[in-house]
Amino acid sequence: MNKKQKGKSISIKEISELSGYSVATVSRVINNNGRFSKETEQKIKQIIADYGYQPNMLARGLRTSKSQIVGAIVPDISNEFFAKVAIELQNRLLELDYSTLICNTNEDYQTELRYLNMLKSQQISGIVYIAGDMGKNDEFLNIPTVYIDRKPIFSTPKDIVLIESNNQKGGYIATQELINKGCRKIGVLVYKDAISSHGDRLIGYKNALKANGIIPEDELIITVDKVDIQTGYNKTCKLIKTVPHVDGIFCSSDLLAFGAVSALNDLEVAVPDNVKIVGFDDISLTTSIRPNITTVRQSVESFGTLAANAIVSMMSGENLDKKEYLIDVELISRETT
Amino acid sequence: MNKKQKGKSISIKEISELSGYSVATVSRVINNNGRFSKETEQKIKQIIADYGYQPNMLARGLRTSKSQIVGAIVPDISNEFFAKVAIELQNRLLELDYSTLICNTNEDYQTELRYLNMLKSQQISGIVYIAGDMGKNDEFLNIPTVYIDRKPIFSTPKDIVLIESNNQKGGYIATQELINKGCRKIGVLVYKDAISSHGDRLIGYKNALKANGIIPEDELIITVDKVDIQTGYNKTCKLIKTVPHVDGIFCSSDLLAFGAVSALNDLEVAVPDNVKIVGFDDISLTTSIRPNITTVRQSVESFGTLAANAIVSMMSGENLDKKEYLIDVELISRETT
Numbered sequence: 001m002n003k004k005q006k007g008k009s010i011s012i013k014e015i016s017e018l019s020g021y022s023v024a025t026v027s028r029v030i031n032n033n034g035r036f037s038k039e040t041e042q043k044i045k046q047i048i049a050d051y052g053y054q055p056n057m058l059a060r061g062l063r064t065s066k067s068q069i070v071g072a073i074v075p076d077i078s079n080e081f082f083a084k085v086a087i088e089l090q091n092r093l094l095e096l097d098y099s100t101l102i103c104n105t106n107e108d109y110q111t112e113l114r115y116l117n118m119l120k121s122q123q124i125s126g127i128v129y130i131a132g133d134m135g136k137n138d139e140f141l142n143i144p145t146v147y148i149d150r151k152p153i154f155s156t157p158k159d160i161v162l163i164e165s166n167n168q169k170g171g172y173i174a175t176q177e178l179i180n181k182g183c184r185k186i187g188v189l190v191y192k193d194a195i196s197s198h199g200d201r202l203i204g205y206k207n208a209l210k211a212n213g214i215i216p217e218d219e220l221i222i223t224v225d226k227v228d229i230q231t232g233y234n235k236t237c238k239l240i241k242t243v244p245h246v247d248g249i250f251c252s253s254d255l256l257a258f259g260a261v262s263a264l265n266d267l268e269v270a271v272p273d274n275v276k277i278v279g280f281d282d283i284s285l286t287t288s289i290r291p292n293i294t295t296v297r298q299s300v301e302s303f304g305t306l307a308a309n310a311i312v313s314m315m316s317g318e319n320l321d322k323k324e325y326l327i328d329v330e331l332i333s334r335e336t337t
Numbered sequence: 338m339n340k341k342q343k344g345k346s347i348s349i350k351e352i353s354e355l356s357g358y359s360v361a362t363v364s365r366v367i368n369n370n371g372r373f374s375k376e377t378e379q380k381i382k383q384i385i386a387d388y389g390y391q392p393n394m395l396a397r398g399l400r401t402s403k404s405q406i407v408g409a410i411v412p413d414i415s416n417e418f419f420a421k422v423a424i425e426l427q428n429r430l431l432e433l434d435y436s437t438l439i440c441n442t443n444e445d446y447q448t449e450l451r452y453l454n455m456l457k458s459q460q461i462s463g464i465v466y467i468a469g470d471m472g473k474n475d476e477f478l479n480i481p482t483v484y485i486d487r488k489p490i491f492s493t494p495k496d497i498v499l500i501e502s503n504n505q506k507g508g509y510i511a512t513q514e515l516i517n518k519g520c521r522k523i524g525v526l527v528y529k530d531a532i533s534s535h536g537d538r539l540i541g542y543k544n545a546l547k548a549n550g551i552i553p554e555d556e557l558i559i560t561v562d563k564v565d566i567q568t569g570y571n572k573t574c575k576l577i578k579t580v581p582h583v584d585g586i587f588c589s590s591d592l593l594a595f596g597a598v599s600a601l602n603d604l605e606v607a608v609p610d611n612v613k614i615v616g617f618d619d620i621s622l623t624t625s626i627r628p629n630i631t632t633v634r635q636s637v638e639s640f641g642t643l644a645a646n647a648i649v650s651m652m653s654g655e656n657l658d659k660k661e662y663l664i665d666v667e668l669i670s671r672e673t674t
Binding site: 284 | 414
């Protein structure tokens with residue numbers, strides 16, 4: 001033990017040798033798990049303190065050494081919405097003493113499959129899964145899995161745990177906001193509608209139009225193949241060119257809405273006077289430009305809390321009463337409407 | 338095998354049973370690893386095609402099942418710069434047939450330690466490590482590690498592989514740009530200077546001032562404890578209140594610069610006429626608002642490529658000729674200067 005210096009990390013075994021107590025006793029003290037005297041506790045805690053580690057960290061290290069790990073499959077961490085959902089999930093799981101490994105799939109099916117295979121080879125206890133472009137993964141259900149944000153597509157129906165926002169309602173209230181503010185020629189920029197969250201928002205858009213006696217027009221429905229600012233910018237320029245009298249645009253993501261506002265600024269089309277915009281997600285960008293962007297708020301906190309609680313329950317072998325969770329959404333009216 | 342249906346995934350063993358060839362032969366065909374006849378190949382590939390999987394994916398699954406995994410330790414994936422560095426790294430590693438597990442540390446030392454302990458328990462071949470607030474982790478050097486973006490702090494000096502931007506130069510050219518455009522009372526918003534990347538930018542700022550005969554003033558140097566838009570906004574409001582005649586602000590991150598521009602807009606201080614702004618990173622936000630933000634571009638592509646190549650070389654047991662890589666930075670002059 002001579003080479004062990006203060007300020008360095010120390011193993012349970014080394015604490016045992018230094019203290020003269022058994023590894024089991026040291027572990028009990030660290031985990032505060034009964035059956036040791038005050039004197040024993042003091043001696044062991046003193047050694048832990050001397051060697052610069054928190055008992056809590058050691059305890060965590062011990063308890064996490066095996067399988068207290070959740071894999072999070074996320075389509076694109078450079079989209080703040082997904083990054084924040086992953087961070088909220090991780091922070092709730094940390095509170096419950098689980099670690100989170102994040103896998104970024106680039107919305108690419110091959111990469112998604114690769115990461116699923118890889119997670120199989122690791123000591124992962126459960127998966128929280130935002131399905132990508134084609135989340136058909138029938139095989140990977142041998143460990144607890146919670147699907148969030150998007151319905152996976154299976155070749156045969158499966159009993160899954162799914163946590164999603166009320167996206168149909170979101171699309172509806174976004175479009176209703178535009179109608180309430182006087183829009184009649186309302187375009188929509190929407191990501192692939194095979195992705196359930198975006199498909200449902202499109203349904204909500206159409207339902208709101210119909211409820212107000214407006215017939216949805218194909219030329220106003222723009223499907224985008226990427227969710228980012230540049231795509232929102234380009235598609236808005238194109239839409240304004242094709243349908244110059246468009247007076248409102250619902251964007252199924254704030255990144256698209258941000259691009260739309262930038263495009264309209266550059267085209268010198270006044271927002272909200274001539275064209276009104278509603279986004280989706282409520283990421284920090286929406287309040288970081290003038291005009292602030294009206295949007296439909298999704299609760300990343302609810303995603304994190306519900307998903308963490310559900311996956312931990314499943315990993316503990318509990319049966320969940322509820323299999324589907326629908327998180328409410330809220331219209332945040334700002335300066336673009 | 339009757340219950341196996343087309344369109345489902347299939348194991349090597351099942352292909353072996355269906356084809357009548359040994360698992361070894363199937364594996365050789367999948368990996369295109371010599372020693373099988375054209376007829377064998379055709380029969381096995383037909384089965385693979387019938388059951389809907391790409392041989393390539395199966396091969397990858399096989400080859401990645403053990404330890405072709407790199408852990409990436411990242412302080413905050415909701416900052417686009419870190420998200421993009423992680424994604425570039427992952428994409429280069431995917432090309433080299435490695436998977437990446439991303440650990441988000443929230444710039445928190447306890448979380449960082451926890452994830453390091455957790456990665457130890459996993460079959461990880463190497464780590465690419467953006468050290469957080471107090472990256473003093475002397476112990477965790479038993480597997481190949483490449484440090485990027487920030488110099489870790491060790492209690493005793495260590496021979497490490499470090500890839501970083503030329504941050505001193507970055508701080509210098511940012512400040513020189515402000516001076517060139519006529520600024521004399523130049524503030525700086527900088528993240529904790531114990532973080533080497535930000536500390537070096539502050540050194541560059543001071544050096545540029547001195548080189549131009551301007552004495553750095555304490556009241557103009559604002560340390561922030563968080564890198565986000567809101568913090569940039571708040572600190573800029575405070576700076577304008579304390580030093581109303583400030584005429585330029587260098588921000589050590591684009592998120593801070595974005596907040597600064599928003600604050601000045603709200604305070605009706607004209608940018609760039611009355612106050613000029615330079616950011617750092619060149620994230621997509623910089624060109625998404627008017628005025629577009631002048632910034633110092635860091636090459637996330639270089640980070641990804643250099644880090645992937647270095648860690649793969651180290652994991653293959655090669656000795657790297659070079660231990661420190663300094664990536665060049667570039668001033669991108671836009672509308673805020």
